[in-house]
Amino acid sequence: MTISDTHRLEGDGVIYKESPNHGGAFSADLPDTIIIHYTAGASAESAVKTLCDPRMKVSAHLVIGRDGAITQLVPFDTVAWHAGKSSYKGRVGFNKYAIGIEVDNAGRLTKSGDEYVAWFGRAYPEKEVVEAVHRVDSPSIGLNRPNESEPSYWHRYTEKQIALVQEVCVELMDAYEISSILGHEEIAPQRKTDPGPAFPLDTLRERVLYRDRADEGPEKSPPVRHPGMVTASRLNIRSGPMRSAAPIAPPLSQGTMVEIVQESNGWLEVQVQTRGWVKKEYIKT
């Protein structure tokens, strides 16, 4: 995958379909931010249709389908209309700063019997659902202060999508002076919940923005991490996968979201702010 001199993504499975919904060229030294979104829709095709409809006045640079197909709608040197009313750390109106990536995902789901239903009526099976508390680390909410306290249901992203978002972000960082990756929910926390807790945004930032300081070389593709949620009221996090291993931090509290790194003999290695081992039976994935 590469980015051409004409600011287009090129590679297998990438198509270009220009949207009429865009502004002018970015100012000098911009874009410097990537905003991650979910489409909250039924398919990548329906999202592309909406984002190319001149009456809708919305767009994004990329739409990433569940099967990994990528559609580019606006060149990367041109302002797209995906952020809306938004602010973060003193900046207002992120369209003029940011590349927008839309990931095909139905968003928050409502449980109905054995099914999980999207706002547009489609039901999804349990294996496509993540149960998680929606939290936003945004200066306008307060760092690490949850804006929801109860878990809810979210459409799972495909591993292909998570891997491709990362791959695209690495390419964008090489081509432009990208210094931050944010969720739409972080720049518009009062009105947006995308990409939501099913998307591993912290892992993406750690792996893409800080990849030079990671142990692995930049060429090595890092593993995809799925989220999990602590179900025990207090869960010890240990230095190894056994009860005799020492706790490495205060216990995790109920509802804490973790990213699962690996599994071993009934234990999961998870990443929170620190990495350690917890009993598997107390993590809902």
Ligand SMILES: [Zn+2]
């Ligand atoms: Zn959004």
